[in-house]
Amino acid sequence: MDTKDRCTIVYADDAMIHHVLMRAMAQSHLLDLVYCASNGRELIDYLHENEHELPEICILDLHMPVLNGIETAKIVKERFPSIRIFGLTSSSDENERMELRDAGAEEIFSKEQMPLLMKQLAPSL
Incomplete structure (x- = not known):
């Protein structure tokens, strides 16, 4: 499958090991992981710099420094409404998960x- 036909993804998580895992998983599922950020601010900056070629999917960790997943989801939803948002977190706090859904995540x-x-x-x- 041509990489132009693959679903494009950006990912934000402060744990670098999860970047490695996400890259391996994305590749094995024929998904194109175009960028990994260590916090929400880096991800938003990347999206602004690449507005001409936005990804289809944004996957966010809930707990990150600088800009957490909830605040990042709100900004992505407002400024880049065409991007679908998913949460990927180790948090089991249902209130936090609900906040992330309310901020624009389709599924956690x-x-x-x-x-x-x-x-x-x-x-x-």
């Missing part, structure tokens, strides 16, 4: 469910 997955999220986003072959 636990970190252990990363393979399920990738499968859901993967193109049908």
Whole structure:
């Protein structure tokens, strides 16, 4: 499959090990992970710099320094409404998960469910 036909994704998480896992998972599911940020501010800056070629999907961790997942989701939803937002977090706090949904996330997955999220986003072959 040509990379131009792949679903494009950006990911924000302050744990670098999750960047490595996300890259491997995305590649194995024929998804194009175009950028990994360590916080929400980096992700928003990237989106502004690449407004001519926005990704289809934004995956956010809930707890990050500088700009957390909830605040990042609000900004993405407001400034880049064409981007679909998903949460990927280790938090089990239902109130936080609800806040992330209210901020614009379509669905929230636990970190252990990363393979399920990738499968859901993967193109049908």
